[in-house]
Amino acid sequence: MIPAGSGTTSIGLRGVHKSYGRNLALDGIELDVAEGEFFCLLGxxxxxxxxxxxxVAGLEEPDSGAVELGGRDxxxxxxYDRGVAVCFESYALYPHRSAYDNLVSxxxxxxxxLPAAEARTRIHEIAELLGIEQLLERPVGALSNGQRQRVALGRVLVRPARAFLLDEPLSHLDAKLRQAMRAELKAIGDVRHTTTLYVTHDxxxxLALGDRIGVIRDGRIVQTGTREExxxxxxxxxxxxxxxxxxINLLPGTVTAxxxxxxxxxxxxxPLDxxxxxxxxxxxxxxxRDVTLGEAGGGAAGDGGDGAAGDGGTGGSGWVELTGTVYVTEVLGRxxxxxxxxxSRQLSLVAPRAAAAGLRTDDPVRLRADLENxxxxxxDRPERPGRRITR
Structure with missing residues (x-):
């Protein structure tokens, strides 16, 4: 079992600003990551x-504001004294040393x-988890980018830490290995309960990893919440x-009388009120994926974009029904x-392959969506995206 380390800690950023010359990188960042939480920062x-x-790691000093670990400024x-372990997207490995030497450093x-025998046991445990046992004696300079990234991730996981800071740790892996590593990272988080700040553009x-997610844009946190929120x-x-x-489809319009x-x-x-x-x-x-597909007719109103709405017999939520014509189809497996x-607008939907079988360009179709979805x-404005209207 992977060692639990020396405890875990919360992470807090309080009004953090950071500029590089005239370029504003962080614009008053406010963020709280709870103790033991796996938090994904997406942008x-x-x-x-x-x-x-x-x-957070202390590798950059904020121009103003404060970073807190466990409530301490x-x-x-x-x-070195913050007790965090960092995995960089650029690997930051010793290229002339073996994978084992990098992991044990x-x-x-x-x-x-640690005593040599205990360190060796821990290294092999992490190497097995990451699928790099056969690479331990190879020099890092001879490894592929994906293999180097796994070594870099292993070097973070092997040591006790109060928090893991992971910067795009899976970005250089192929799709199959990336999916497998997501599962392993989630399992590690469940076992160790170590606070993790995970940076990604994916x-x-x-959605797969985060207990909560924060979305960042232009140096500011736009929203934090669970995947459902x-x-x-x-x-x-x-x-x-x-x-x-x-x-997501975004269809322009106005509020009616x-x-x-x-x-x-x-x-x-x-009829959304x-x-x-x-x-x-x-x-x-x-x-x-919230739109269902059917043939035109059967009560759909109008054509070429006309539509109708009704209660759909759902006992309250209601639905909207539209008709249009097929522009293009693309098979995505099932x-x-x-x-x-x-x-003149286009709307994309994902339908079961059987439901879309035989559709051709310009075929009339009926679309239906639950108002609740x-x-x-x-x-949208030039200076900012359109904000959600509370319903």
Whole structure:
């Protein structure tokens, strides 16, 4: 069993700012990671993920604000004394040494020194977990990028730590190994209960691993929450677009005189009771997997984008039904992605392969979605994404 280490700690960032010349990397970051929590920080390149991680580790000093570990202000505390273990995307290995020597190097330091036999046992345990036992005697310079990354991750896991700070640790692995390593990382977290701040640009990783997820954009935390909160109640269209493949559909429209959503072209109306004044520019968010597919007709109203809504006999939630024409289909194993024209707009959905079999371009189709699964946002602006409208 992997050793539990010397306890774990909470992580806190309090109004942290960091600039590199004129480039603002962190803009007042506020973040809390609970003791023993596996927290995923998700964002695109340049959002500030790695700078956040390095600031927690003490490798970067904030221009203002504070980093706390276990409630203690880390200002002036050297990285070596913070009790955190860091895995860098760039590996940071000794290329002239063997994989074994790289793995054992933390256990030879004065702070974490172990007897040779105990260190050897721990190294082989970690190597077996990561699938690199056969590589231990090879020089790191002779390993592939994926193998080096596993060695870098192993060097972090082998030593006791109050917190793990992992910077894109799976980014250089192939898809099959990445999936296997996600499962192993989750198992390690469940066994060790060590606080983990995991930086990634991959929403699948964040959803699979995170007890909670934080979404970062332009150096600021946009939203934190559980996977369910992030998925069902995204703060804005930036967060909504970050999760789910294919991407969420965002259909432009306005609030009607009845307080409903009306499409921009006037082709259809959705009775969502929007809490905004009539005429307000809004967007309707429809996730592709929340749309069901059927043949046109059977009660669907209109064509070329016209639609109808009703109670659907569901006892309260209601549904919206639209008709359109097929633009393109793409087979995805047991499912098929279908892109449908709604007037001049397009909407993507994922249907069972059997349901989409035989569809051709320009075929009429009927779409149906439960009102409970639809999202409403303000219209996007140049300075910021559209924020979710509470319903």
């Amino acid at each position: 695109p390149s340049g959002a500030g993920k790695t700078t956040t991680l390095k600031t 880390m200002t002036g505390v050297e990285p 933390p256990l030879r330091s004065p702070k974490y020194r 929403s699948v990783e964040a 992030i998925w069902h109640r995204p703060y804005d269209t930036f967060v909504a677009r970050a999760f789910g493949r294919p991407l 009845d307080g409903h959503f009306g499409s921009a072209e006037g082709g259809f109306e959705v 929007v809490p905004a004044p009539p005429g307000t520019a809004v967007q309707l968010g429809v996730r592709p 499912a098929t992605e279908v892109t449908v024209r709604l007037g 639809l999202l409403l946002f303000e219209a």
